[in-house]
Amino acid sequence: MISQRKYALDILEETGMQNCGPVDSPMDPNLKLMADQSEVYPDSKRYRRLVGKLIYLTITRPDISFVVGVVSQFM
Numbered sequence: 001m002i003s004q005r006k007y008a009l010d011i012l013e014e015t016g017m018q019n020c021g022p023v024d025s026p027m028d029p030n031l032k033l034m035a036d037q038s039e040v041y042p043d044s045k046r047y048r049r050l051v052g053k054l055i056y057l058t059i060t061r062p063d064i065s066f067v068v069g070v071v072s073q074f075m
Contacts, residue, residue: 003060004057004059004060004061007053007056007057008057008061011050011053011054011057014050015050026063026064026067027066027067027070029066033070033073033074044075047075048075051068051071051072051075054068054071054072055068055072
């Protein structure tokens with residue numbers, strides 16, 4: 001059995017979200033995101049690295065595949 005618990009906890013720690021609680025769905029599927037809706041992420045390398053880690057995490061967490069696919073469109 002593959003477990004990526006520590007890997008997921010490391011991602012939460014890296015982003016400062018270790019105290020966040022679980023949710024049934026990480027994103028509203030009807031929400032439309034656009035590149036010009038908010039400020040540009042200040043560190044594009046860090047954003048790409050985090051998205052890459054999330055893509056790797058989807059191997060054992062297919063429930064987050066949709067959201068990871070959406071945020072990866074903004075790399």
